[in-house]
Amino acid sequence: MKKLFRYCLFVASLILIWECLARSGMYPEYLFPSTGKIFYTFIQDSSEILLRARYSLTLIFLGLGSAVVGAVILAGASISSKMVSEAVTTLMAIMHPLPGIALFPIALLWFGIGNKPIVIIIAFSALWPLIANIYNGLRSVPVTQLEAGKILGLSGSRLIFSVMIPAALPNIITGLRVGWARAWQALVAAEMVFGASGGEGGLGWLLYKRRFMMQTPGVFAGLLIIIIIGIIMENAILATVENQTIRKWKTTID
């Protein structure tokens, strides 16, 4: 409870500093709008903001979902075969440092204008950190735990689901966190740099439109929803998964 209070106090003081600066008259509204104006715009535009947010989330879940499936398959194959492991590690060394957005011009050429290239870029951006973390997690399962499992008579899929995955879960969750962040980066960057089509644009398109209409409060309102979605994802979903699993099993400190 005390922690929540401190958290709110900190956010409130940030808002206060912002408001003081905005009201000082040092900057015009198009550079530095007041918090009141931002919240007002947020409420006024909420139907469009929510629509764009829903659209963005659909694209992210499509991209991230396929990245998770791909990562699980590739990481699993790497664990079971030395040859696959070497191939995947090499591929990862090549692809991991490439920002997904850099591939967007090529994705546009191959898949056309629309959401297909965006979903593919999201999947690409999230895939490599996911594989790296899942693979590391599976590899660092303590030998003693594996042996204990085998002595208890577990083998095959039961060994994987009862021993390996629980042991690797902290890494898998880290991978999801990084993948989630990179998916958002890819989505917003793709829509802002290359634009999107009006009927089917997400939050990146909203920011892009507001930018060109010079509606700075609208740009901040768009950022606000991205922050809110991020906080919900972090605190409501990932934290719950952690509390229900690794914290309960005491595999991490705190």
Added chain:
Amino acid sequence: MYNKQKILAILLGLIIVFVILAGCTQSKAPVGESKVRAEETGREKIRIAQQFGLVYAPLMIAQEKGFFEKYGLEVEWKRFGSGGAAREALASGELDAAFMGIPPFLIGWDKGVPAKVAVGYVVSPVSLVTYKSEIKSLKDFKSGDKIALPSPGSMQHILLAMAAERELGNANAFDDMLVALPHPDGCSAMLAKKDITAHFTTPPYLFEELSQQGYKEVLTGAEAFGQEFGFNVGLVTKEYHDKHPRGYASFVMGVSEAITWINHHKEEAAEILAPEFNMPKEKLYKYMTWPGLNYTTAPYGLIGFAEFMKKAGYISKLPQDISEIAWENISAFIGMREGSPSMMEQLQQRK
């Protein structure tokens, strides 16, 4: 623990304040610098934005021929990808002068960006092109068709909204079909007949597309607006206009001389600029002499755009008087006729 966090929060706040203050002083520094320079050397300095495209030919010629230097002006050129980006630089104090379409200028003016029209610049063909034979007018676009244009709020977007209002009764009829693409990307998508159905574009991309078999104009800018209009205007910030009157006058004369020169020497201009545009000089000459293209410092259509944009909700207020959006040389040129509006005043309206 509690105190530590409190201290951290205060420190963080202070850092943010300092960073913002630092940004503020930095943005003001170049202006002071140029002032000192002017006093020392007797020359004025100006920072001008330049984008890409055929309409920027007079500026390129001025650069080659030293038309600004002739009037004692030292120019620092800054390249931008779009009028929107140039407007942001203008708003943050990184530029003294920029060229952009009337709609992007009016959006900035509405939000309080302190700059006004210093020169008209060019009247240019701008059209919506398609390769689909079944599309003969705006009514023939179906959902699923995609129309490419440079950005929301651009000249092309406003012209499309004007035509949509006139022909379909709804200015936003095409908003869900828009695809924001820079001119070169839109042009290559059109030539590949991929992804987009139509492209609202300007020379040389417009001429490139219209030279292809089966590509035609669905709508011209003049049809949408009702008469001729200025495609681009030159803006100067209030700060520069007020503090550097000599620099301002030199800027206006430099642009005027470049435009007069290019209008009388198109062949020579094509020869000078062919390498810059990366095309043969014959082709560039053909493009520079295309019917409808008119380099001129006269502004056209300033009020017509403002009235439509106010009505359609793109801006929140109207200029009561031309001098609210244009500097003295332009408002004096247009004049204020007693009784009914003069010819020059009528040219600022829509028909």
